[in-house]
Amino acid sequence: MLDPKLLRESPDLVRAAIAKKHLAVDLDAVLAVDLAWRSALTEVEGLRSKQKAANNEMAALKKGSPEFIAKVQEMKAVSTEIKVREETLKQTEEKWHAAMLSLPNLPHATVPEGRTPEQNGVQATHGDPAAVSPQAVPHWEIPGFDRLIDFPRGAKVTGAGFPFFIGDGAKLVRALLQFFLDENVKAGYTEVSPPIFVNAASATATGQLPDKEGQMYETTPDRLFAVPTAEVPLTNFFRDEILDESTLPVCRCAYTPCFRREAGSYGKDVRGLNRVHQFDKVELLKWVHPATSYDELEKLRADAERLLQKLGLPYRVLLMCGGDLGFAQSKKYDLEVWAAGQKRWLEVSSCSNFESFQARRAQIRFRNRATGKPELVHTLNGSGLAVPRVLAALLENNLQADGRVKIPTALVPYFGKEYLSFQ
RNA sequence: GGAGAGGUGACAGAGUGGUCGAAUGUGCGUGAUUGGAAAUCACGUGUAGCCGCAAGGCUACCGGGGGUUCGAAUCCCCCCCUCUCCGCCA
Numbered sequence: 001m002l003d004p005k006l007l008r009e010s011p012d013l014v015r016a017a018i019a020k021k022h023l024a025v026d027l028d029a030v031l032a033v034d035l036a037w038r039s040a041l042t043e044v045e046g047l048r049s050k051q052k053a054a055n056n057e058m059a060a061l062k063k064g065s066p067e068f069i070a071k072v073q074e075m076k077a078v079s080t081e082i083k084v085r086e087e088t089l090k091q092t093e094e095k096w097h098a099a100m101l102s103l104p105n106l107p108h109a110t111v112p113e114g115r116t117p118e119q120n121g122v123q124a125t126h127g128d129p130a131a132v133s134p135q136a137v138p139h140w141e142i143p144g145f146d147r148l149i150d151f152p153r154g155a156k157v158t159g160a161g162f163p164f165f166i167g168d169g170a171k172l173v174r175a176l177l178q179f180f181l182d183e184n185v186k187a188g189y190t191e192v193s194p195p196i197f198v199n200a201a202s203a204t205a206t207g208q209l210p211d212k213e214g215q216m217y218e219t220t221p222d223r224l225f226a227v228p229t230a231e232v233p234l235t236n237f238f239r240d241e242i243l244d245e246s247t248l249p250v251c252r253c254a255y256t257p258c259f260r261r262e263a264g265s266y267g268k269d270v271r272g273l274n275r276v277h278q279f280d281k282v283e284l285l286k287w288v289h290p291a292t293s294y295d296e297l298e299k300l301r302a303d304a305e306r307l308l309q310k311l312g313l314p315y316r317v318l319l320m321c322g323g324d325l326g327f328a329q330s331k332k333y334d335l336e337v338w339a340a341g342q343k344r345w346l347e348v349s350s351c352s353n354f355e356s357f358q359a360r361r362a363q364i365r366f367r368n369r370a371t372g373k374p375e376l377v378h379t380l381n382g383s384g385l386a387v388p389r390v391l392a393a394l395l396e397n398n399l400q401a402d403g404r405v406k407i408p409t410a411l412v413p414y415f416g417k418e419y420l421s422f423q
Numbered sequence: 424g425g426a427g428a429g430g431u432g433a434c435a436g437a438g439u440g441g442u443c444g445a446a447u448g449u450g451c452g453u454g455a456u457u458g459g460a461a462a463u464c465a466c467g468u469g470u471a472g473c474c475g476c477a478a479g480g481c482u483a484c485c486g487g488g489g490g491u492u493c494g495a496a497u498c499c500c501c502c503c504c505u506c507u508c509c510g511c512c513a
Binding site: 038051058074242 | 441442452468470472473474480481482483492493494
């Protein structure tokens with residue numbers, strides 16, 4: 001959510017942001033609703049003020065006295081009017097809230113113009129994609145793939161996109177997770193193991209509700225939501241709290257399974273491990289002082305990049321253009337790993353600065369030492385990293401002529417051996 | 424799951440229909456006192472929204488939501504959470 005004051009004082013800034021993100025929002029309608037809400041509020045508050053004043057007078061009067069009875073009669077009318085106007089106010093307020101939530105976060109000045117993914121800026125490419133296994137095949141075509149990663153049985157037991165990982169497949173997942181967590185802890189993130197179900201209030205604070213409700217798995221009868229990313233429970237950890245300024249920045253990482261219904265996604269993206277309904281991911285999250293958030297974004301990106309470097313996987317860094325940035329983000333980098341078999345880039349991490357957009361919605365603040373007043377923190381997050389696509393790239397890029405997969409040196413201590421075998 | 428108790432400001436803890444945004448204590452801040460400190464004393468100390476150029480004013484918030492009433496922290500209903508006991512169980 002944006003600062004309502006910003007909308008009132010600088011609507012042109014908001015208009016420019018909407019244009020840069022190539023979104024269609026009727027800002028004039030939002031401004032009109034804001035005006036209507038404020039006038040309805042002022043009206044109700046005036047009436048309540050009247051009621052309160054009468055209340056104090058009546059407290060001094062004798063209970064059954066004629067003056068008292070007259071006052072009661074007089075205030076009955078006021079009371080009725082308040083009820084009517086409050087109803088109007090409530091409806092206007094709901095519209096206002098919805099309107100405010102329809103406004104996207106402002107893109108940072110360094111975000112490039114652009115409408116489509118093709119216009120994202122390639123910041124850097126590490127490693128040489130062309131040099132990797134020119135004879136490689138997509139991971140799902142590797143002979144024996146089903147022995148380690150079983151999609152058909154997953155479909156039988158649960159549904160499409162819920163694979164079983166077996167033997168070395170399962171062990172490689174575990175090795176990657178542990179490697180990610182250890183590296184992130186070394187980089188200064190505190191490890192957290194959060195709940196993997198959240199309530200509606202949490203899902204609302206991070207923006208999954210109300211718009212993306214269909215993307216989450218929901219339980220009955222408790223109406224809890226399976227987390228689509230650890231970002232949700234992690235961010236909500238400090239919801240409605242005021243942090244001490246000296247504790248910033250707070251850096252945390254968490255492994256959770258992630259559950260996504262992926263309703264409406266079709267096409268070749270869905271083959272193999274590229275897009276599944278349940279996957280393992282380690283998430284990085286930071287709560288920072290507003291003055292430092294862009295420095296922290298660069299550090300966050302570097303932390304995620306280091307993981308790919310240590311695994312020896314070629315990857316590139318994209319700076320998302322306005323049109324591909326996302327509703328809530330001010331600036332976002334995507335890390336894409338090269339999958340030699342599919343001959344394509346797979347997104348394995350999105351590192352974003354939300355500035356105060358999430359913090360306002362979740363009411364996460366810090367007390368400014370100098371002023372003594374609470375201010376909104378800036379929040380950032382990024383994957384560090386998502387397992388299935390890293391795994392896919394690893395299988396495709398490191399496949400040897402003998403059908404085995406070479407395990408990256410950094411991962412060997414976790415995996416326990418130098419090669420993974422499909423036989 | 425069953426029975427009971429309870430949820431009030433940073434914390435502890437009063438308040439059972441009206442001048443209560445809320446006593447008191449602790450903590451915290453500023454000042455006085457002191458060679459310095461402790462102790463003591465004085466004053467101050469929540470969050471948010473709206474109106475206003477401003478000074479300032481108004482409103483809301485006593486777990487959440489609804490209701491009764493001229494008026495609700497206080498009465499009624501529903502929900503959530505915590506604690507104690509019982510049952511069940513990784």
